[in-house]
Amino acid sequence: MIRFENVTKVYEQNARPALDSVSLEINRGEFTFLVGASGSGKSTFLRLILKEDKASSGSVYVAGQNVANISSWRVPKLRRGIGVVFQDFRLLPQKNVFANVAFAMQVIGKSRSIIRETVPEVLKTVGLEGKERRMPHELSGGEQQRVAIARAVVNRPGILLADEPTGNLDPITSMGIMGVLDKINQNGTTVVMATHDDDIVNEMRRRVVELKNGKVIRDEAKALYTSMIPVVGESRRLRDASGEELNRAQGAQL
Amino acid sequence: MRLLFILGEIGSGLRRNLSMVISVVLVTFVSLTFVGAAGMLQMQINQMKGYWYDKVQVAVFLCNDGSTAVGCASGPATKEQQENLQAMLESPAVKQYINDFQFESQAEAYTHFKEQFSNSPIVDSVSEDQLPASFRINMKNPEKYQIISETFSSQPGVETVSDQRQVLERIFSWMNGASVAAMGVAVVMIFCAVLLITTTIRLSAFSRRRETGIMRLVGASKTVIQLPFILEGVIAAVVGAVLASVTLWLMAHFWLNGELSTQFLNTPFISSAQVLVIAPVLIALGAGLAGISSLLTLRRYLKV
Numbered sequence: 287m288i289r290f291e292n293v294t295k296v297y298e299q300n301a302r303p304a305l306d307s308v309s310l311e312i313n314r315g316e317f318t319f320l321v322g323a324s325g326s327g328k329s330t331f332l333r334l335i336l337k338e339d340k341a342s343s344g345s346v347y348v349a350g351q352n353v354a355n356i357s358s359w360r361v362p363k364l365r366r367g368i369g370v371v372f373q374d375f376r377l378l379p380q381k382n383v384f385a386n387v388a389f390a391m392q393v394i395g396k397s398r399s400i401i402r403e404t405v406p407e408v409l410k411t412v413g414l415e416g417k418e419r420r421m422p423h424e425l426s427g428g429e430q431q432r433v434a435i436a437r438a439v440v441n442r443p444g445i446l447l448a449d450e451p452t453g454n455l456d457p458i459t460s461m462g463i464m465g466v467l468d469k470i471n472q473n474g475t476t477v478v479m480a481t482h483d484d485d486i487v488n489e490m491r492r493r494v495v496e497l498k499n500g501k502v503i504r505d506e507a508k509a510l511y512t513s514m515i516p517v518v519g520e521s522r523r524l525r526d527a528s529g530e531e532l533n534r535a536q537g538a539q540l
Numbered sequence: 541m542r543l544l545f546i547l548g549e550i551g552s553g554l555r556r557n558l559s560m561v562i563s564v565v566l567v568t569f570v571s572l573t574f575v576g577a578a579g580m581l582q583m584q585i586n587q588m589k590g591y592w593y594d595k596v597q598v599a600v601f602l603c604n605d606g607s608t609a610v611g612c613a614s615g616p617a618t619k620e621q622q623e624n625l626q627a628m629l630e631s632p633a634v635k636q637y638i639n640d641f642q643f644e645s646q647a648e649a650y651t652h653f654k655e656q657f658s659n660s661p662i663v664d665s666v667s668e669d670q671l672p673a674s675f676r677i678n679m680k681n682p683e684k685y686q687i688i689s690e691t692f693s694s695q696p697g698v699e700t701v702s703d704q705r706q707v708l709e710r711i712f713s714w715m716n717g718a719s720v721a722a723m724g725v726a727v728v729m730i731f732c733a734v735l736l737i738t739t740t741i742r743l744s745a746f747s748r749r750r751e752t753g754i755m756r757l758v759g760a761s762k763t764v765i766q767l768p769f770i771l772e773g774v775i776a777a778v779v780g781a782v783l784a785s786v787t788l789w790l791m792a793h794f795w796l797n798g799e800l801s802t803q804f805l806n807t808p809f810i811s812s813a814q815v816l817v818i819a820p821v822l823i824a825l826g827a828g829l830a831g832i833s834s835l836l837t838l839r840r841y842l843k844v
């Protein structure tokens with residue numbers, strides 16, 4: 287679903303690369319944590335998937351397509367297939383919950399009847415039933431993030447990118463959000479989540495890709511926030527026994 | 541749905557930036573009024589040229605009772621002097637330059653004068669013998685006026701030779717100057733309008749960066765993101781252009797065709813209908829300028 291081949295991103299000449307020849311594949315339906323200290327390149331990784339930035343070298347493939355070959359007028363189509371949530375929610379303060387979610391459908395020209403049908407469904411999925419008419423400032427942080435998630439997935443994207451979605455939330459609320467993301471992942475959406483919240487990662491036990499200074503230093507299935515295996519040299523990948531190879535083969539055909 | 545959405549965005553954008561939008565309307569209104577006024581002056585010049593150029597003549601005025609010119613020392617022109625002048629006009633030396641000529645007697649001059657100033661009290665204070673008789677000459681080539689003037693002005697019984705065309709040329713060059721000045725003001729004002737539109741769109745894009753950021757992320761097309769901003773500028777400019785057109789039309793209708801046409805009876809003024817030709821030009825100009833300047837601004841300040 288997402289493939290990085292030797293991707294390097296340099297923002298400023300002379301500075302160290304934000305990403306340094308990263309090669310990685312994320313399969314359809316996978317849930318992947320992207321961990322690492324601030325400045326390790328997590329957000330950059332996500333931005334390259336969205337074609338918000340261009341890789342300095344190497345190739346980024348999304349759903350089998352090299353994003354470098356997507357012309358600017360087709361970039362919106364790429365982004366319709368990807369939902370994004372951020373640490374700061376980014377809701378529209380003057381619109382209520384329903385309108386915030388509906389906005390994502392309006393701007394891509396969905397009909398009123400489809401919007402009326404879909405938005406309540408999605409709000410139910412994220413656990414916000416009955417809060418359609420609330421304004422963002424009347425919601426808790428966790429509820430606001432749920433609205434943001436609803437908005438990100440309302441157009442049924444195949445990929446959901448989350449950049450430190452629990453960064454502003456307390457541990458219990460964060461676990462609630464993780465439940466929502468897990469549910470979305472169960473429905474078949476590929477989820478990539480950047481975080482440095484170790485409790486969450488340890489609780490979820492999913493694939494962990496660790497970045498340090500723009501390099502992948504660990505790539506482990508069903509892993510913890512900190513590696514149980516001593517890091518030897520460069521990146522290292524442990525495969526679980528549940529047919530990861532098979533998934534990969536299917537992913538390559540997409 | 542998308543259309544409704546875009547219209548809604550435009551509406552909220554216009555409301556949010558109301559004072560800026562009003563200034564854009566006013567500046568485009570003033571600048572386009574000047575553009576239109578320059579255009580109207582040019583139309584007026586052409587109209588007058590078309591009307592007058594085949595009518596204007598070189599006039600050889602004969603001495604009358606009140607003449608003070610040197611050639612009139614012996615009093616009003618005699619019948620003999622008049623016949624002498626007519627013979628000269630018919631002689632081959634002069635004839636080669638002129639198409640034809642008529643003699644306008646004092647009585648005829650008085651009749652024309654009365655027609656021209658029919659609703660002015662000046663008519664009552666002028667009597668027939670105060671007006672000069674004249675030969676009205678139609679030139680083959682109006683540029684050759686100098687030859688006629690030299691030939692006739694020193695003849696006995698001639699008070700003066702006047703080229704009406706020269707008088708008109710002076711009026712036209714004055715009007716032309718006014719039209720160039722109006723255009724100059726218009727250029728400066730248009731420059732202000734463009735800067736103001738640019739600033740307005742920039743502010744508008746800045747105040748709605750949250751919305752546009754989300755639109756971009758959920759995959760809204762460039763058109764859906766940019767069109768509300770562009771139309772915001774275009775609508776403001778078009779309103780300004782419409783106001784300018786209405787103002788010019790009112791000017792043509794009530795001032796040119798109302799007041800001025802009763803004062804200058806035999807001057808052909810452009811009609812208010814002719815001003816309607818200018819209106820689409822002004823609207824297109826306003827919309828075009830606003831559209832282009834918004835587009836260029838957005839390219840720099842609104843990431844898509």
Ligand SMILES: Nc1ncnc2c1ncn2[C@@H]1O[C@H](COP(=O)(O)OP(=O)(O)O)[C@@H](O)[C@H]1O
Pocket residue numbers: 297298303304322323324325326327328329330331
């Ligand atoms: N727009 C930018 N311009 C210049 N440097 C940037 C930009 N964005 C990120 N960087 C640099 O790239 C590196 C990686 O940043 P980022 O991907 O945001 O890391 P993370 O999300 O893991 O904290 C950092 O050193 C950061 O300073």
Ligand SMILES: [Mg+2]
Pocket residue numbers: 328329330449
């Ligand atoms: Mg980051």
